[in-house]
Amino acid sequence: MSRKVRLAHPEIPEGALALVAQALRSGHLTSGEYVARLEERLSARLGGRHVILVSSGTTAALVAFHLLSDRGIERVLMPDFLFPSMASAARRVGLDVLLADIEPRLLSLPPDAIDRIPAGGRTAVLSVDQFGIPGHNPELERRTASIGLPWFEDAACALGSRDDAGSACATRSTVAILSFHPRKTLTTAEGGAVVTSDPDLAARARMLRNLGVAGQGTDRRFEMAGYNARMSELHAAVGLAQEAVLDELLERRRRIGRLYLERLDHLATHPDLPPGLSVPAGFRHPGSNFQSLVILLPASVSRHDVVARLAEDGVESTLPGFSIHAQPVFADLPCIGPVEHSPRLQESGLALPLHERMEPQDVEHVVEALQRALAPGK
Numbered sequence: 001m002s003r004k005v006r007l008a009h010p011e012i013p014e015g016a017l018a019l020v021a022q023a024l025r026s027g028h029l030t031s032g033e034y035v036a037r038l039e040e041r042l043s044a045r046l047g048g049r050h051v052i053l054v055s056s057g058t059t060a061a062l063v064a065f066h067l068l069s070d071r072g073i074e075r076v077l078m079p080d081f082l083f084p085s086m087a088s089a090a091r092r093v094g095l096d097v098l099l100a101d102i103e104p105r106l107l108s109l110p111p112d113a114i115d116r117i118p119a120g121g122r123t124a125v126l127s128v129d130q131f132g133i134p135g136h137n138p139e140l141e142r143r144t145a146s147i148g149l150p151w152f153e154d155a156a157c158a159l160g161s162r163d164d165a166g167s168a169c170a171t172r173s174t175v176a177i178l179s180f181h182p183r184k185t186l187t188t189a190e191g192g193a194v195v196t197s198d199p200d201l202a203a204r205a206r207m208l209r210n211l212g213v214a215g216q217g218t219d220r221r222f223e224m225a226g227y228n229a230r231m232s233e234l235h236a237a238v239g240l241a242q243e244a245v246l247d248e249l250l251e252r253r254r255r256i257g258r259l260y261l262e263r264l265d266h267l268a269t270h271p272d273l274p275p276g277l278s279v280p281a282g283f284r285h286p287g288s289n290f291q292s293l294v295i296l297l298p299a300s301v302s303r304h305d306v307v308a309r310l311a312e313d314g315v316e317s318t319l320p321g322f323s324i325h326a327q328p329v330f331a332d333l334p335c336i337g338p339v340e341h342s343p344r345l346q347e348s349g350l351a352l353p354l355h356e357r358m359e360p361q362d363v364e365h366v367v368e369a370l371q372r373a374l375a376p377g378k
């Protein structure tokens, strides 16, 4: 039987079971000490930023966009290659969405997109740390700050990544979001967080997460039209167990990621394979957490066939993500300038297995299977 390599397979430490059992026995299943402890641990990792845990990355975006809207933001400029639920969340709180192509290295917004924002309407600028590649571009930050726009960072994939300046992702922006979906570097099964250094934004995010309620005990009152966006104590207990070993999990991912890059370099120049296989340059960023690994397939091969042939060898693979304007629900969104790299990544990109449970032999198996899939019969 051939080796099976899954796209993602989170390592849940043994201790998680005991923590979940303790949380269950405590009788406090929501808004209790486990959520508070995980918030503290993540805050310590993120340079003391306020961390507000919620039920998913998309919910975190909903809360963050709501807060920006309350501050007079009317529009958000976002990269076209982005998880489409970000555009949904912006739209849900009444923000206009403006798209721009990604730049092909860091796969985030290019700085010159800022200069092309149409006049009128206060805009927030969204950058993404796609696949855990730090999408922070100092020039983008400078231009955004110079015209006084808030910077929203989609760091859903980037817990554990660091930018060029050595800053942890999610710590420099006005507001950032994290996701704890099982394909991320830390998982709570489902979960997310709002991250900010702004105490007023943090206090209002806590209120919005908890239905808009302010005050304690008999003083409680509804001050905002909020959401039930709370993370349960059981989910937080899983996250606490993972957080305790996160540095080791990240190191294991990075080892697997670096081995892939080495092996894929050989494939890219292999004389028997169709030319054009490449890995986006951002994966070589020293601060990347290797949340996932995506390659670009040669134009001459069918991704559908490659996925099917990899599956025959027990290797799971999938499309890397989405171009927002190519989604039926968002076909009407305006784009500034031509959009070329984003659709190409959606159409020719292929996400390969990468997770902390993989061994070097799994990488060899995937790369050999990919070689066979790209040139069947050779």
Ligand SMILES: Cc1ncc(COP(=O)(O)O)c(C=O)c1O
Pocket: 056, 057, 058, 059, 082, 083, 085, 086, 128, 130, 154, 156, 157, 179, 180, 181, 191, 192
């Ligand atoms: C870049 C990015 N942003 C946002 C999200 C949404 O996060 P969630 O699935 O936790 O709602 C994801 C999820 O996969 C993502 O990859």
